[in-house]
Amino acid sequence: MTAFLTLVLRDIRLATRVGGGGGMAVFFFLIVLSIVPLGVGPDLNLLTRIAPGMLWVALLLSVLLTLDRLFQADQEDGTLDLLSLGPVSLELQVLAKALSHWLTTGLPLILAAPMLGLMLNLPISSMWPLVLSMAVGSPALSLLGAAGAALAVGVRRGGLLISLLVLPLYVPILIFGVSATRNAVISAPGDLGDRSLMLLGAVTLISLVVGPIGGAAALRANFK
Amino acid sequence: MPGGCLLPDPVTGANHYLMSWSIHTFANPTRFMALSGALLPYFWALAAAGIGVGLYLSFFSAPPDYQQGDSVRIMFVHVPAAWLSQFGYGIMVVSSLMALIFRHPLADVSAKSAAPLGAVFTFLALVAGGLWGKPMWGAYWVWDARTTSTLVLLFIYLGYMAVWATVEDPNRAARVAAVLALIGAVNLPIIRFSVDWWNTLHQPASVFRLDGPTIHASLLWPLFVVAVGFTFFFLAVMMVRMRAEILRRKVRTLQLQQAGSRHG
Numbered sequence: 001m002t003a004f005l006t007l008v009l010r011d012i013r014l015a016t017r018v019g020g021g022g023g024m025a026v027f028f029f030l031i032v033l034s035i036v037p038l039g040v041g042p043d044l045n046l047l048t049r050i051a052p053g054m055l056w057v058a059l060l061l062s063v064l065l066t067l068d069r070l071f072q073a074d075q076e077d078g079t080l081d082l083l084s085l086g087p088v089s090l091e092l093q094v095l096a097k098a099l100s101h102w103l104t105t106g107l108p109l110i111l112a113a114p115m116l117g118l119m120l121n122l123p124i125s126s127m128w129p130l131v132l133s134m135a136v137g138s139p140a141l142s143l144l145g146a147a148g149a150a151l152a153v154g155v156r157r158g159g160l161l162i163s164l165l166v167l168p169l170y171v172p173i174l175i176f177g178v179s180a181t182r183n184a185v186i187s188a189p190g191d192l193g194d195r196s197l198m199l200l201g202a203v204t205l206i207s208l209v210v211g212p213i214g215g216a217a218a219l220r221a222n223f224k
Numbered sequence: 225m226p227g228g229c230l231l232p233d234p235v236t237g238a239n240h241y242l243m244s245w246s247i248h249t250f251a252n253p254t255r256f257m258a259l260s261g262a263l264l265p266y267f268w269a270l271a272a273a274g275i276g277v278g279l280y281l282s283f284f285s286a287p288p289d290y291q292q293g294d295s296v297r298i299m300f301v302h303v304p305a306a307w308l309s310q311f312g313y314g315i316m317v318v319s320s321l322m323a324l325i326f327r328h329p330l331a332d333v334s335a336k337s338a339a340p341l342g343a344v345f346t347f348l349a350l351v352a353g354g355l356w357g358k359p360m361w362g363a364y365w366v367w368d369a370r371t372t373s374t375l376v377l378l379f380i381y382l383g384y385m386a387v388w389a390t391v392e393d394p395n396r397a398a399r400v401a402a403v404l405a406l407i408g409a410v411n412l413p414i415i416r417f418s419v420d421w422w423n424t425l426h427q428p429a430s431v432f433r434l435d436g437p438t439i440h441a442s443l444l445w446p447l448f449v450v451a452v453g454f455t456f457f458f459l460a461v462m463m464v465r466m467r468a469e470i471l472r473r474k475v476r477t478l479q480l481q482q483a484g485s486r487h488g
Contacts, residue, residue, distance in 0.1 A: 147407060151400055155390050165383045165404060168376050169411050172418035179425060192425075199421070203414060214407040217324075221399030 003088045004096055011100035014073075022108035025062045029109055032058040033116050044121045051120035052130065052181040059109055059134060060170050063141045066105045067166070068159035070097055070149040071219075080153075084223065094146050094215035102142040110134045126181060133180035133197060137173045140204040143211030144169045150218035176200040251329045253470045260463045267460035274453020281446035295359040299443075302352035304451035305345045306370075308458055309377060312342020315462075316384070317409045320402035330466070332398035335405060336388055337465035341458055343381035350374055369423035373416050380408045394473070 015022070036054050037047060074080045083093055113134055114127040122130065148166035152158035176199045183193035282300035289296035315338040323331035353371060354364045365371070387404055391397035 151387070151404055151407075152390075158390070161383075161386055161390050164379070164386055168379045168383065168415065169407070171376055172411075172414050175418040175422040179422070199418075203418075206414065210407060210410055214403060214410075217403045217406075218400060221403050222396060 003086070004092055007083075007088060007093060007096040008100045008103075011097060012104055015100065015104040022104045025066050025105045026108050026112045028065055029058050029062045029112060030116055032061060033119055036120065047121045048123065051117055051122040052126065052178050054120060055113055055117055055122070055130065056134075056174055056177050056181070059113070059138070060141065060167070060174060062109055063105060063138070063145060064163045064166065065159070066101070067145045067149045067162050068152070070101060070146060071153040072158075075153050080219070081223065084219070090216035090219050091212040094150060094212045094219070095143075097149075098139075098142040098146040098211060098215075101146065102139050106138040106142055110138060129193060130181045133177045133200060136180075136197060136204060137177040137200045140173050140200075140207040140211075141170065143204075143207040144173075147211045147215040147218060150215040150222070153219070153222055172203050173200065176203060253330065256330055257467060257470060260467055264460060264463055267456050267463065271453055271456035271460055274449055274456055276453070278446055278450030278453050281449060286443050286446050295356065296443075298352055298356040300446050300450050302349055302356055303447055304454045305349035305352060306374065307451055308454050309342055309346035309349055309374065311455065312338050312345060312458065313377065313381070313409070313412075316342065316405050320405035320409075323398060323402045324406070330470075332402060333466050333469045334462075335402065336398070337462045337469060339381055339384050339388070341461055341465075343378060343385065345454070345458070346374060346378045346381060350378065367423075367426075369420045372423070373419045376415055376419065377412070380412070384408070394476075 033054065036050075036058075040046060040050070071080065074083070084090060088096070110131060113130055114122075117127060117130060145162075145166055148162045148169070149158075151165055152161045155161055176196045179196035180193050180200055183191070183196060278300065282297050286297065286300070288294045316335045319331045319335035319338065322328040323335065350371070353374075357366055358364050384401055384404055387401045388397050391400055
C-alpha cells in the first residue's frame with residue numbers, strides 16, 4: 001500500500017514540477033472550445049445545443065494529448081524495468097499511473113469545464129450535471145488511456161497511435177457522458193439523465209478492471 | 225509423425241501407435257505450408273462457386289422488393305460483407321488468445337493475416353450500405369446504430385493494423401497486437417450497446433432496418449450462398465497471406481543470420 005502511494009505521489013510530483021501536465025491540458029481545452037464558435041458561427045442557440053457534446057469531445061481530445069507521456073519518460077530512463085522487478089505488481093503500477101494522471105490532468109479539466117462551458121452558452125442548470133458526469137466518466141478516460149499508452153510505449157511519435165487505439169474505446173464514455181449532461185436538468189431517479197449516469201459509472205467500473213489488466217499485459221508484451 | 229505415442233496393449237503386449245493430434249500438430253510452419261498448399265485450390269474453387277452462384281441468384285432469381293425495387297439487391301453484398309467483418313474479428317480474437325495464452329507459433333501470423341481482410345469487408349459493408357442508403361433514404365451516409373457500430377469496428381481494425389505497422393520488432397508487435405485485440409474484444413459489446421442506446425435517444429420514432437423488410441426465403445438463399453462464397457474467399461486469401469508471412473519471416477531470419485556472420 002505504501003509502495004503504491006509512493007508511486008502515485010512520485011508521478012504527481014513529476015507532473016507538477018516538470019510540467020506539461022494539467023496546465024497545458026486545460027489550456028488546450030480552452031483553445032479547442034474557443035475555435036468551435038469560430039467554426040460553427042456565434043449563434044447562441046446553436047452553441048447551447050452543441051455545448052454538452054463539444055465539451056465532452058474537447059475533454060477527450062485534451063486527455064488524449066497527455067497520454068503519450070504517461071510511460072514514455074519511465075521507459076526511456078529504465079525506471080520501468082526497475083519497477084517491474086519491484087514489489088508492486090504491474091497491474092497496480094498501471095493503476096497508480098492512471099490515478100496520478102486523473103489527479104493531475106482529469107481533475108483540473110473537470111474543474112475548468114463549467115467556466116469554459118459559459119463560452120458555449122451552456123445553461124447554468126446544466127453545469128452541475130456536467131461536472132458530475134465528467135467526474136464519473138473521466139477516471140475511465142485515464143484508465144483506458146493508461147492501457148493505450150502501455151500498448152504504444154517505446155514507439156516513436158506514439159501519441160498518434162495511442163489516439164487511434166484509444167478513441168474507439170472512448171466512444172461509450174462519450175455517449176453516456178453527453179446523455180447524462182444533457183438530460184439531467186431534472187435529475188429524478190430513473191429518468192434518462194440518471195440512467196445515463198449509472199451506465200457511465202458501469203463503464204468506469206469495467207475500465208477499472210480492463211485498464212490495469214490490459215495495461216499490465218501490454219507492458220509485459222513490450223518488455224518480454 | 226505428428227503427436228503420436230506408443231501404447232502397449234494390456235492383453236497381447238504389442239505396441240499400438242496412438243495417433244493424437246492437437247492444434248499444435250499444425251504449429252510446424254512447414255507442415256502448415258504443405259497443408260495450406262493442398263487446400264488452397266479447393267478453397268478458391270468453392271469461393272468462386274459460392275460468389276458466382278450467389279450473384280446469379282441475387283440478380284436473376286431473387287424477386288425485386290415491392291417497396292425498393294431492384295435496389296434491394298445491394299443487400300446481397302452488404303449483409304454477407306457485414307457478417308464477414310464480424311467473422312474476421314472473431315478469428316483475430318481467437319488467434320490472439322492462442323498467441324498469448326498457448327503461445328501457438330502460427331497464431332500471431334493468423335491474426336495479422338486476418339486483420340486487413342476483416343477491415344476490407346467492413347469497408348465494403350459500409351460502402352454497400354451507403355450505396356443502398358441513397359435510393360432508400362436519400363442519403364449516402366446515415367448515423368444509425370448499425371452503421372455507426374460498423375464504423376467503430378473499422379477503426380478498431382485499423383488501429384490493430386497500425387500496431388503491426390509501427391512497432392518495429394515483429395515479435396513485440398505480435399504480442400502488443402494480441403493484447404490490443406483482446407482489449408478491443410472486451411469493449412466491443414459495450415461500444416455496441418452504447419451506440420444502440422445513443423441511436424434510440426436520437427431517433428425515437430422511426431426504426432430503419434438495414435436488412436430491409438422481413439426476409440423471405442427467396443431472398444435468404446442468395447444471401448447464404450454469397451456468404452459461403454465470401455467466407456471461402458476470406459479463408460483462401462488469409463491462407464495466402466499466412467504463407468507469405470511465413471516466407472517473409474524465413475527471409476528475415478536468413479538476412480539476420482547473413483548480417484551476423486558477415487560481421488561476427
